[in-house]
Amino acid sequence: MSLAPYPSPEGRERMLDELAVPLGGELVVYGTSVEGRPLRALRIPSSGGPGRPRALCCANIHGVELIGAYLLLTLLRRLAAEESDLAPLREAAEIWVVPALNPDGYARTWERGGIGRLPELRANARGVDLNRNFPLPPGATPSRLPSAGSSEPGAATYRGPHPLSEPESAAIAELAATIDAHAGLNLHSFMGTVIPASVRDRPAYATYRRLCRAFAAAQPGPRYRRLAHRHLDVFTGEMEDHQHHNLDTWAACVEIFPLLATFRQHLRAPSLFWRFNPRDPDRWAANDIPGIAAFLLAALATPRPRALAQPVLEDSSSAG
Numbered sequence: 001m002s003l004a005p006y007p008s009p010e011g012r013e014r015m016l017d018e019l020a021v022p023l024g025g026e027l028v029v030y031g032t033s034v035e036g037r038p039l040r041a042l043r044i045p046s047s048g049g050p051g052r053p054r055a056l057c058c059a060n061i062h063g064v065e066l067i068g069a070y071l072l073l074t075l076l077r078r079l080a081a082e083e084s085d086l087a088p089l090r091e092a093a094e095i096w097v098v099p100a101l102n103p104d105g106y107a108r109t110w111e112r113g114g115i116g117r118l119p120e121l122r123a124n125a126r127g128v129d130l131n132r133n134f135p136l137p138p139g140a141t142p143s144r145l146p147s148a149g150s151s152e153p154g155a156a157t158y159r160g161p162h163p164l165s166e167p168e169s170a171a172i173a174e175l176a177a178t179i180d181a182h183a184g185l186n187l188h189s190f191m192g193t194v195i196p197a198s199v200r201d202r203p204a205y206a207t208y209r210r211l212c213r214a215f216a217a218a219q220p221g222p223r224y225r226r227l228a229h230r231h232l233d234v235f236t237g238e239m240e241d242h243q244h245h246n247l248d249t250w251a252a253c254v255e256i257f258p259l260l261a262t263f264r265q266h267l268r269a270p271s272l273f274w275r276f277n278p279r280d281p282d283r284w285a286a287n288d289i290p291g292i293a294a295f296l297l298a299a300l301a302t303p304r305p306r307a308l309a310q311p312v313l314e315d316s317s318s319a320g
């Protein structure tokens, strides 16, 4: 069963190899998955010279969400183009791109033709939801909300035995800490939203509102809404929370492919795959890549989160 126009796992890696050449990029193997696949990142030197801040763009932490990897490969192609509209981003930052954080989940989705239950296609090879496997911020307590992560193996959001128990999450956490990124985006599907790291302090909350507005304002088509609430947000072991609170990075999750678009595509999708992935990915690449660039540029022009932080002032109206 074809998942075209999405590339096979081998095709994805081949494209990464090919795109590294015109970008003058350096391919870095930063770890190995449970099933032995190399975890690969592409470092693109800044056209603005050495010493620029770093931006980290990742996708496919969830196996079934191939649109994320597709978008990042398209981003690389556009960065490599002569007279690229993304030239300001290349000049502002050294960009690190990881198209597939969970290559085993990608390969499983591919082998099964995109057919399966969510826990089967989302997790890594040990059934762990990698995006519930990151350390919580200091002092945070886990939430009991179902979406916040489950301690039950077999659940779609099984968080694993302990934070960073999985080679894929441990390796990207180490890479992210090493490169000390100023800004980061993690691509998911579906929803058509931008979900910044959960923050309570006013300057960070206001900054994310501004960054998400920049994202939406740059989108030519459907504009993604920000999903955040300063008092209701919970910590769930997600990567962008780890990046913001533990690594001092402006970070957000982008849920590509609006709800309305996926239900227009199929009221009843023939498989889980075609619920999560658009049949016309180029349309969403064209719509979302300007947003990604705008978010990153705005974040790079803002002092890092810790430099901006001030003591937390709770609203007296808050129920706590």
Ligand SMILES: [Zn+2]
Binding pocket: 061, 062, 065, 187, 188, 189
């Ligand atoms: Zn996801």
